[in-house]
Amino acid sequence: MHSKKAISNTAKSCLDRIGAINEKLNAIIYIDKDKVRRSAEEKPSGIPVTIKDNICVKDEPTTCASKILENFKPPYDATVIKKLKDAGFILMGKANMDEFAFGSSCETSCYGPTRNPWDTKRIPGGSSGGSACAVASGEVPMALGSDTGGSIRQPAALSGIVGMKPTYGRVSRYGLIAFASSLDQIGPLAGNVRDAAVLLNAISGYDELDSTSRDVACPDFTKSLENDVRKIKIGVPREYFPEKGLDGEVKGAILESKDILQDLGVELIDIGLPHTEYALSCYYIIAPAEASSNLARFDGDQYGLRKDAKNMIDMHLKTRTAGFGDEAKRRILLGTYSLSSGYYEAYYLKAMKVRTKIKNDFLEAFKKCDVILTPTTPAPAFKIGEKINDPLGMYLSDIFTIPANLAGIPGISIPCGFTKKGLPIGLQLLGKPFDEETLFRVAYAFEQNTEFHKRKPNI
Amino acid sequence: MKNYEVVIGLEAHVHLLTESKAFCGCSTKFGLEPNSSTCPVCLGLPGSLPVLNEKAFLYAIKTALALRCTIQDLIKFDRKNYYYPDLPKNYQISQYDMPLAYDGAIEIESQESKKKIRVKRVHLEEDAGKLMHEAEKGVSYVDFNRAGIPLLEIVSEPDIRSPEDASAYLVNLKAILKYLKVSDCNMEEGSLRCDANISVRPEGAKSLGVKTELKNMNSFKAVRDALSYEAERQIDLLTSGEKIQQETRLWDEAKGLTIAMRSKEDTQDYRYFPEPDLVPFTVDKNKIDQMMRSLPELPQAKKKRFISDYSISDYDASVLTREADISDFFEATIKTYNNPKEIANWLLGDIASLLNARKVSIAKTRLKPGHLAEMLELIHSEEISGKIAKEILPEVFEKGLSPKEIVRQKGLKQIKDTGELISIIELVLKENEKSANDYKAGKKNALMFLVGQIMKKTKGKANPKIVNDILKNMLGGK
Amino acid sequence: MPDTNPIDKKTVEHVARLARINLSAQEIGLYKKQLADILEYINKLNKVDVKNTLPTSHPMGKIKNVFRKDSAKKSLPVEDVLRNAPNKKDSLFVVPKIIG
Structure with a gap:
């Protein structure tokens, strides 16, 4: 385990590592090295952490990897950033991402794609691809990401690290530039389960600036890191092991993981989550609809890009047309369409009702088990450019992570194997609302009894 | 010639008298330096989130109860999406299908008889910023101090039948709001604003005519004048066989007429949906009962x-x-x-x-x-x-x-002492011998003059009744 | 939910206008196809019976709302408010005129 001392030495070595490999990977898109050195001197025991570029850091560029927010420097800190600063962490710049977190590959960034450290021809996953890559490549020990439909867990799986989406309401969203407000949640990405718990400890808690943050007790998550999972009931949902659409090697690794856990003393239970097949449809109505409204504010009036024109409408049109990338436009159009008059009931209202069904599936399942085990992704990392012209195919790579966002429950992805080509595979564990502790406990026991997290990419 | 009936519905917007804005802690004070009462929330900066001001909510409920409305079981907010530079997020946090309260009434006196104007809905929303235009330079200036001030929208049913009744409705609404101390209703500072829907129909007709929406009426008088003008305009159009265009018209106070607003290029489609940044909640029934009982x-x-x-x-x-x-x-x-x-x-x-x-x-x-x-x-x-x-x-x-x-x-106390008054009166009679004689000769008016002189001498303190009595006595006139 | 593809050229143009995005003729064609594909996939939801289901607009459902006490806090300094402004004058944001 990391002692605080051990990590502190890394602030400067992180800078060296970033200097050596970041150009190749494009994980970190902004860093003020002098500022890092200064704060490393002020806080000799500070843990270095990189921040996804959709989380506001006062007076530092925060752009969501979008041209429309070029040069935008927020005049305030997100609540999580305030907490990290207060807790003595050292902020290591901003991490690349899919533009506005729209994507599963980190290819839609206006700064160009981030590369997977295990195979630089491949994507690191997304949208928190920069955060995942920075951790996996050893640039930083941990990073903050955000997860709307799998954006922490999916890149963690594809990059071979740990990533957790906490329960909706566990971490304040104040200062997280919203993609889909009812789904977004900030969470940790780290090289091991303990570091993820340390980072979640630092950022979680009720925030009076966020009406959707919950006023519940925040345990010390490192206390749940016990190498003992006896009597924990783990549900295995059949819907997550389909005949078609699940890579054989991934499936093999997950089934093996299940056996490992059984050997450690957990009780395995077959469960059903019958509305799983509707989750993706439901998500692709709700998320773009909320996004279309959340992104309406980017119009060139107050901040960010402005393309001059002689009147307001033309200025807005020119600015938004020039400022948003293709995927952002696609989702804005989709969301605008499904909210527009005549379609609201058919799409948005219907999706909210199906969302209830999906949530109820989980609540039912959790009457029988403590944790649900699934693959994090249907396949390992694909090649850069492979799916960029196939939006639907891209969306399908989040098929196993999306349901947790719709239900608001916590989920963690941990390394559980490698393909023959040496690409990481992730195991997803889903928990009851506000029971991140059991997830950490199972993840920690699995990690302690396997070697996957020790393997590092050769970069 | 046919007689026409005027049909009016009013939409009042009222600033609630809170110290801070609806969803953030910025001050609601009027007249501050532009943009000095703003923060990430009311500027709609990316990442910011709204948190509801409890007092704004309680004031809204209080008003709704005073207007005899039913309070909604579940309170939720919605986003109203449209682009405008005074709207920082390009959506307004408002309430759509489930207004905070509905089905109330305001009583007015219409030509000696009492009349009930139904209140269709009351809902809470945030105000927008202020735009100032400079036409020559082709630019507008934006001040967001007003953005986010809690705004209560009170919508009447089309129950109003004359501009005078519209004015009476507003007078009574304003009185109620001021009694509740929830708004200062200052029309000049924009803390009470009013739009109107107006149509006309032949007397006795069942269905409603085509309506126009009137805006920019900044006083009760303006509401009355604009509605009178618009009713007449519509009736003139109909009697000359023309049609009424459904449109928004602005009241031009200086010219005393309404002008069609240049129609926005876009059809309005507000794409309402539930505001995901605010959690729906229920209000405790006991609390409502208690508020009802404690209404003034x-x-x-x-x-x-x-x-x-x-x-x-x-x-x-x-x-x-x-x-x-x-x-x-x-x-x-x-x-x-x-x-x-x-x-x-x-x-x-x-x-x-x-x-x-x-x-x-x-x-x-x-x-x-x-x-x-x-x-x-x-x-x-x-x-x-x-x-x-x-x-x-x-x-x-x-x-x-x-x-x-x-x-x-x-020393303004009245002089009632007869002795003191007699000596003053003697002095005055001496100085005005002619008038005294006039009176004695039968010119009754002379008495008034003499009383006036006495009052002048006593700086108005002499008791006029006693002075009168003494004077008449002394002059011996009957 | 409509069974047939409801997306035509006019719809894409209308939606793009509502969203304040200009599309080239080529883009209209592309988005028409892509949105149609996505919507066709989304139409799966037609199969779910939601007659007696209440909508979930918020993952944690009905909870006690967080209220803020009504007290005025310090606002941002005006320099900070205007620092990111593409165009400003005195303490005001400057935007192009509304119509014209």
Whole structure:
């Protein structure tokens, strides 16, 4: 385990590592090295952490990897950033991402794609691809990401690290530039389960600036890191092991993981989550609809890009047309369409009702088990450019992570194997609302009894 | 020629009198440096989130209860999406399919008879910023100080049948809001705004005519004038066989007419959906009952009570109860000087003039009910005349001194001592021998002149009745 | 939910206008196809019976709302408010005129 001392030495070595490999990977898109050195001197025991570029850091560029927010420097800190600063962490710049977190590959960034450290021809996953890559490549020990439909867990799986989406309401969203407000949640990405718990400890808690943050007790998550999972009931949902659409090697690794856990003393239970097949449809109505409204504010009036024109409408049109990338436009159009008059009931209202069904599936399942085990992704990392012209195919790579966002429950992805080509595979564990502790406990026991997290990419 | 009936519905927007904005802690003060009362939330900066101001919500519920509305079981907010530079997020946090309250009513008096105007809905939303245009330069300036101020929208059913009734509805709405102390309803500062929907139809017709929406009416008078103009315009169009265009029209106060707003290029499609940043919640029924019970007596009820308890005229009671400050002052004065009619006369006469001239409300002056009671007592006991009272009132008003004290300091007490008066009268008669003789010769008017001279000599302090008696006696005229 | 593809050229243009995005003729064609594909996939939801289901607009459902006490806090300094402004004058944001 990391002692605080051990990590502190890394602030400067992180800078060296970033200097050596970041150009190749494009994980970190902004860093003020002098500022890092200064704060490393002020806080000799500070843990270095990189921040996804959709989380506001006062007076530092925060752009969501979008041209429309070029040069935008927020005049305030997100609540999580305030907490990290207060807790003595050292902020290591901003991490690349899919533009506005729209994507599963980190290819839609206006700064160009981030590369997977295990195979630089491949994507690191997304949208928190920069955060995942920075951790996996050893640039930083941990990073903050955000997860709307799998954006922490999916890149963690594809990059071979740990990533957790906490329960909706566990971490304040104040200062997280919203993609889909009812789904977004900030969470940790780290090289091991303990570091993820340390980072979640630092950022979680009720925030009076966020009406959707919950006023519940925040345990010390490192206390749940016990190498003992006896009597924990783990549900295995059949819907997550389909005949078609699940890579054989991934499936093999997950089934093996299940056996490992059984050997450690957990009780395995077959469960059903019958509305799983509707989750993706439901998500692709709700998320773009909320996004279309959340992104309406980017119009060139107050901040960010402005393309001059002689009147307001033309200025807005020119600015938004020039400022948003293709995927952002696609989702804005989709969301605008499904909210527009005549379609609201058919799409948005219907999706909210199906969302209830999906949530109820989980609540039912959790009457029988403590944790649900699934693959994090249907396949390992694909090649850069492979799916960029196939939006639907891209969306399908989040098929196993999306349901947790719709239900608001916590989920963690941990390394559980490698393909023959040496690409990481992730195991997803889903928990009851506000029971991140059991997830950490199972993840920690699995990690302690396997070697996957020790393997590092050769970069 | 056909007779037409006018059909009007009003949409009032009221700033709630909170210290901070609806969803953030910025001050709601009027007249601050542009953009100095803004923060990430009311500027709609990326990442910021709204948190509902409890007082704004309670004020909204209080108003809804006073308007006899039903309160919604589940309170939720929605986003109304449209692009405009005064709207920082390009959506407004508002309420759509489930307004906070619905089905209320406001009573008005329409040509001597009482009429109930139904209130369709009451909902809470945030105000937008302020735009100032500079046409020559082709630019607009934006100040977001107003953005996020809690705004209560009160929508009537189309139950109003004349511009006068529309005005009466607003007067009563304003009185209620001021009684509840939830808004200062200052139309000049924009804390009470009003839009109207108006259509006309042949008398007796069942279906509604094509309506226009009127905006930019900045006073009660403007509402009345704009509606009168628009009703006439619509009737003229129909009688000359033309059609009415459904559109938004702006009232041009200077020209005294309504002008069609240049239609926005876009069809309106607000794409309402539930605001995901605010969690729906229920209101405790007990709390609502308790709020209902603790509502103050409202203008209508108070007016009725004033007429029956104090035997004052319908008109006096209406005016006295329009402002809670005045009706409170009235009743407080009665407690120590039990002559409601006299108190009403002073409040509606001299005191009202002083208030109007200074544009203040009575509660903000140094005049207290005790002062008025004391002054009336002085008149009643003939210590001072009504004329002296009128003279000292401004001083009481300005300085907050007791009338007795002023009378004492200035020696304004009436002279009632016959001996003293006789010597003054003798002096005056000596100086005005001609008038005295005139009177004796039968010119009755001369007496008035002499009394005037005596009052002048005594600076108005002589008791006019005694002076009259003595004078007549001395001059021996019958 | 409509069974047939409801997306035509006019719809894409209308939606793009509502969203304040200009599309080239080529883009209209592309988005028409892509949105149609996505919507066709989304139409799966037609199969779910939601007659007696209440909508979930918020993952944690009905909870006690967080209220803020009504007290005025410090606002941002005006320099900070305007620092990111593409165009400003004195303490005001400057935007192009509304119509013209």
